[in-house]
Amino acid sequence: MDDSGFSKSFEEGKYRMSAHPKVEVWLNSPGSFISGEAPDESMDVWHDEPDMSSQTWMATSGDVRNDTNSVSTMSSSGQFLQLPGVPGPSSMNAPSIASFRSNEDADDHSHPSFSPPPSMRVTSLEDQFYSNPAFSIQDFDKEDDFCRSKVSRSSSSEEIQSGEQQSHASTTITSRHLLNVPPLVQSGARHQGAMSVVSSCPSWGDESRVPSPRLEETAGGDEPWYRLDLPPSRLSSISDGSVWSVRPYLSKDHPAFSRLKTLFERLTERTRQAKDQIVQPPTPSTSAESLNSEKDEDRQRLSFSSLTKPLPAGHQQNEEPEPTVFSLLKWQVRLPQIIPHTMDPLESRLYMTWLVIVASAFTYNAWTIFLRQSFPCVFFLQFDGKKTRQHYVKSRDFKLDLASLIPFDLLYLQVGLNYPILRLPRLLKIRVFWEFTDRAESVLKSANIFRIVKTTGYMLYMIHLDACMYYKVSDFQGLGSSRWVYSGSGNSYIRCYYWATRTLLSIGGIPTPTNDFEYLIMLCNWLLGVFVFAMIIAQIRDAIGTANKAKAEFRRRMDSVVSYMTRFNIPKPVQDRVRQWYTYTWSKARMLDEMELLNQLPVKMRTDLAIQVHMGTLSKVKLFQDCDRQFLRDLVLKLKPVLYLPGDVVCRKGEIGREMYIVNEGSVQVVGGASGRSVLATLNVGSYFGEISLLAVGGGNRRTADVVSPGFTTLFVLDKKDLSEAIKDYPQVQEVLKHKAKKLLKKSAKRDEVEEKKGTKQVSLVQDALVLIPNDEPRQDTPKLFQTVVQVAKQKGLASKILRYPRKRRGKVSPLLKDEWATNTSSSTGSKSGKPSIVPSLLDSDDPDDDYSTALSEDDFESRQNPARNKVSQGKRSQNCSPDTYSDIMSSGFLIKNSPLPPIDHRKGVRRHSDIPRGIAVEVVMEKQKSLPLPSISLEQDDADVEDTEGE
Numbered sequence: 001m002d003d004s005g006f007s008k009s010f011e012e013g014k015y016r017m018s019a020h021p022k023v024e025v026w027l028n029s030p031g032s033f034i035s036g037e038a039p040d041e042s043m044d045v046w047h048d049e050p051d052m053s054s055q056t057w058m059a060t061s062g063d064v065r066n067d068t069n070s071v072s073t074m075s076s077s078g079q080f081l082q083l084p085g086v087p088g089p090s091s092m093n094a095p096s097i098a099s100f101r102s103n104e105d106a107d108d109h110s111h112p113s114f115s116p117p118p119s120m121r122v123t124s125l126e127d128q129f130y131s132n133p134a135f136s137i138q139d140f141d142k143e144d145d146f147c148r149s150k151v152s153r154s155s156s157s158e159e160i161q162s163g164e165q166q167s168h169a170s171t172t173i174t175s176r177h178l179l180n181v182p183p184l185v186q187s188g189a190r191h192q193g194a195m196s197v198v199s200s201c202p203s204w205g206d207e208s209r210v211p212s213p214r215l216e217e218t219a220g221g222d223e224p225w226y227r228l229d230l231p232p233s234r235l236s237s238i239s240d241g242s243v244w245s246v247r248p249y250l251s252k253d254h255p256a257f258s259r260l261k262t263l264f265e266r267l268t269e270r271t272r273q274a275k276d277q278i279v280q281p282p283t284p285s286t287s288a289e290s291l292n293s294e295k296d297e298d299r300q301r302l303s304f305s306s307l308t309k310p311l312p313a314g315h316q317q318n319e320e321p322e323p324t325v326f327s328l329l330k331w332q333v334r335l336p337q338i339i340p341h342t343m344d345p346l347e348s349r350l351y352m353t354w355l356v357i358v359a360s361a362f363t364y365n366a367w368t369i370f371l372r373q374s375f376p377c378v379f380f381l382q383f384d385g386k387k388t389r390q391h392y393v394k395s396r397d398f399k400l401d402l403a404s405l406i407p408f409d410l411l412y413l414q415v416g417l418n419y420p421i422l423r424l425p426r427l428l429k430i431r432v433f434w435e436f437t438d439r440a441e442s443v444l445k446s447a448n449i450f451r452i453v454k455t456t457g458y459m460l461y462m463i464h465l466d467a468c469m470y471y472k473v474s475d476f477q478g479l480g481s482s483r484w485v486y487s488g489s490g491n492s493y494i495r496c497y498y499w500a501t502r503t504l505l506s507i508g509g510i511p512t513p514t515n516d517f518e519y520l521i522m523l524c525n526w527l528l529g530v531f532v533f534a535m536i537i538a539q540i541r542d543a544i545g546t547a548n549k550a551k552a553e554f555r556r557r558m559d560s561v562v563s564y565m566t567r568f569n570i571p572k573p574v575q576d577r578v579r580q581w582y583t584y585t586w587s588k589a590r591m592l593d594e595m596e597l598l599n600q601l602p603v604k605m606r607t608d609l610a611i612q613v614h615m616g617t618l619s620k621v622k623l624f625q626d627c628d629r630q631f632l633r634d635l636v637l638k639l640k641p642v643l644y645l646p647g648d649v650v651c652r653k654g655e656i657g658r659e660m661y662i663v664n665e666g667s668v669q670v671v672g673g674a675s676g677r678s679v680l681a682t683l684n685v686g687s688y689f690g691e692i693s694l695l696a697v698g699g700g701n702r703r704t705a706d707v708v709s710p711g712f713t714t715l716f717v718l719d720k721k722d723l724s725e726a727i728k729d730y731p732q733v734q735e736v737l738k739h740k741a742k743k744l745l746k747k748s749a750k751r752d753e754v755e756e757k758k759g760t761k762q763v764s765l766v767q768d769a770l771v772l773i774p775n776d777e778p779r780q781d782t783p784k785l786f787q788t789v790v791q792v793a794k795q796k797g798l799a800s801k802i803l804r805y806p807r808k809r810r811g812k813v814s815p816l817l818k819d820e821w822a823t824n825t826s827s828s829t830g831s832k833s834g835k836p837s838i839v840p841s842l843l844d845s846d847d848p849d850d851d852y853s854t855a856l857s858e859d860d861f862e863s864r865q866n867p868a869r870n871k872v873s874q875g876k877r878s879q880n881c882s883p884d885t886y887s888d889i890m891s892s893g894f895l896i897k898n899s900p901l902p903p904i905d906h907r908k909g910v911r912r913h914s915d916i917p918r919g920i921a922v923e924v925v926m927e928k929q930k931s932l933p934l935p936s937i938s939l940e941q942d943d944a945d946v947e948d949t950e951g952e
């Protein structure tokens with residue numbers, strides 16, 4: 001062993017390695033393989049080549065240098081193979097690809113050919129192998145087998161097939177991408193070994209990042225061809241007349257072929273995965289936890305050792321499963337490989353089957369051993385059959401399993417069949433039984449039923465043991481020797497089981513013990529009965545309780561909401577809707593808060609789950625179809641599912657847009673048009689809406705249409721902040737969103753135009769309606785003292801002005817605010833009547849309270865009409881209507897339909913403020929201010945009021 005801990009010579013047999021946690025070595029000879037797992041562990045080296053002197057090898061870690069005897073030094077710096085062009089945790093010092101020319105080459109430079117001397121070939125090809133192990137695999141077993149074709153590049157034909165190549169014949173390779181190479185059959189002798197492609201292009205040797213070519217088998221003929229897909233970068237690098245030697249000399253039948261092919265596939269797959277990872281670096285938003293787990297995954301992916309593990313399920317594996325070989329005395333026995341070497345205990349059905357078998361065997365033994373030991377007759381046939389021989393060499397439970405398998409049964413031959421207690425070690429398998437029950441609980445859909453069955457089984461088993469004990473004691477004392485013991489009549493097992501059931505369940509009616517021994521037995525029985533059955537009954541109660549837990553929780557929540565609504569006198573329609581929401585949500589998912597459940601999981605797992613659950617919808621969203629997976633991962637946790645009931649208004653025209661929606665289930669209708677009630681579009685699963693106001697495409701942040709839910713609809717709600725966060729790195733998504741939004745806006749502008757021409761559209765200036773719920777609480781009378789002071793004060797004095805102002809301000813403009821009004825009026829086109837209008841610029845603010853969904857008192861509304869006034873009356877806003885009442889009113893549309901006011905003059909588009917009666921809800925039509933970028937509300941003032949104000 002050298003300093004590096006690596007053996008210096010390769011001879012068949014065992015090798016030791018140290019200082020390397022995990023090393024795998026491939027010998028560059030067909031059928032030669034070395035692997036070692038842990039420091040100081042022996043490595044098997046096997047090969048079918050007599051001459052190992054020219055072996056080359058490749059290690060998964062450390063610096064690699066090879067010398068003539070293929071013995072190299074290795075550092076223990078890492079565990080991974082550095083693929084060319086793929087970053088990895090450690091690097092391998094790969095010698096440059098050798099460029100060499102044959103003697104002929106040296107003689108004839110115009111038409112170079114390749115024929116290196118054997119010794120040189122080995123070295124150079126080893127170098128090739130190191131530099132690009134994914135494709136350059138060489139076998140130089142016999143000099144006379146060295147058959148090759150030389151291909152030198154010439155013009156531009158698309159593809160060259162070197163099938164007609166002869167030994168030492170040359171073919172010209174062109175600047176093509178594919179090279180078809182036949183399996184070589186030379187002079188009737190089939191050639192065995194690997195396929196090699198050797199470049200004599202010097203520039204290749206200089207390349208530090210050489211992408212791997214692709215090697216595939218092509219169809220046709222008895223002998224398959226192999227297709228070598230050369231990357232264009234290579235082709236450009238050989239465009240200066242460099243020489244290629246293509247040497248197909250690996251037969252498909254050779255045992256090394258399938259292994260090499262598998263290695264090739266895995267290297268290619270690993271390279272692809274590594275590239276994918278480079279293209280999609282983890283986002284900073286990923287939690288440290290997820291980063292760690294992803295790192296672990298990557299490490300596993302990049303580990304060269306993983307290449308030697310079985311391919312994952314679903315991966316096409318061409319090779320036949322290798323037979324299991326074991327030595328029996330001096331013969332080697334080959335058994336076909338039916339059971340894989342390793343199984344995933346969490347997913348493998350085979351493993352579960354295995355657990356079922358062992359658990360059944362355990363249960364059988366647990367029941368029959370005591371039964372047979374106690375009762376004289378054999379109740380059940382016992383099929384001992386073959387003893388299971390399982391070798392859990394590395395298992396920590398190996399000793400237990402081994403002990404459980406000790407064939408004490410063989411003593412039957414000596415002592416007879418009456419000693420089933422000899423099988424007692426079988427019960428050491430109880431670990432497998434527990435594992436089975438745990439696994440079954442997590443796998444079965446109705447885990448609770450299984451739990452109840454399991455607990456009942458435990459109970460029956462306890463009674464069984466007690467029955468066995470009772471019979472044994474009776475037998476010991478003599479059957480029928482006293483009133484207490486078993487009399488010996490009837491079926492002994494059934495009688496004893498009956499006795500045990502009565503005793504353990506404390507049913508009573510048991511004969512009184514006749515001696516101390518029997519008393520002792522009864523005492524133990526009852527104590528056991530109390531404790532064990534208390535535990536078992538508690539378990540059954542738990543199991544039943546868990547089964548109904550979700551339903552009980554639902555009932556609890558529903559009851560508390562109902563009692564809340566009753567306590568606060570919520571109107572019946574609202575109560576009904578709340579009940580409907582609860583019932584529907586529960587019936588859909590058997591849970592009320594999906595997010596609550598998901599939030600218990602780590603972020604990465606939550607994302608995976610959410611992606612799986614919502615993938616159906618997300619894949620239908622056209623917007624996301626061209627986005628990469630990472631975008632969806634970023635987005636999916638930000639989507640909040642919300643259920644809308646029939647008739648619910650998702651958003652109203654004129655509202656400030658704060659969310660975007662994706663239809664997850666059901667459909668929504670975009671409502672608008674001339675009547676304001678015609679359905680403009682129906683949006684189904686996968687459609688999205690609400691983006692226009694969110695992206696302020698039309699220059700404003702107001703909703704451009706009403707959207708209602710005609711039935712039960714689940715929408716994903718994505719708020720403005722989350723959307724901007726998600727799309728900030730994805731300009732193409734922004735583009736698509738904006739493009740669609742602009743298209744919709746254009747469409748609606750056209751429609752408006754047409755309707756206006758037809759005269760069917762209601763006054764185009766009408767922007768939206770607002771429901772007001774004025775304060776319906778009776779106002780308090782003005783204090784008498786105050787009234788007296790007002791009367792006494794001079795009519796035209798300053799004191800009078802100040803005192804009278806609060807009474808007059810409703811519907812009037814305060815003299816103090818007159819200038820403010822004038823500014824607003826002149827900055828807008830104003831109402832049609834040319835009268836001054838209040839421009840509620842407050843509505844354009846970002847104040848979260850500032851939308852129409854807040855119920856406004858008359859005072860409050862008025863203060864909103866004028867920001868300056870609002871400042872004056874700050875802190876005086878009163879809440880006159882509960883949100884529930886308001887939302888009920890909004891959703892039922894009752895107030896608008898049944899407004900006691902005369903119908904709105906849509907042509908005029910305004911309603912006089914003085915018309916608004918107190919104590920009821922009214923509809924106020926807002927007038928669009930054309931000159932303003934954002935829609936706004938104007939409320940025409942009462943003429944008299946204005947005059948009055950001006951007079952003042």
Ligand SMILES: Nc1ncnc2c1ncn2[C@@H]1O[C@@H]2COP(=O)(O)O[C@H]2[C@H]1O
Nearest residue numbers: 670680681689690691692693703704705
């Ligand atoms: N004619 C239409 N067809 C389909 N969707 C529309 C139409 N008009 C408006 N919408 C959508 O309805 C949404 C209402 O809110 P937004 O204006 O934010 O964004 C709007 C669009 O996404």
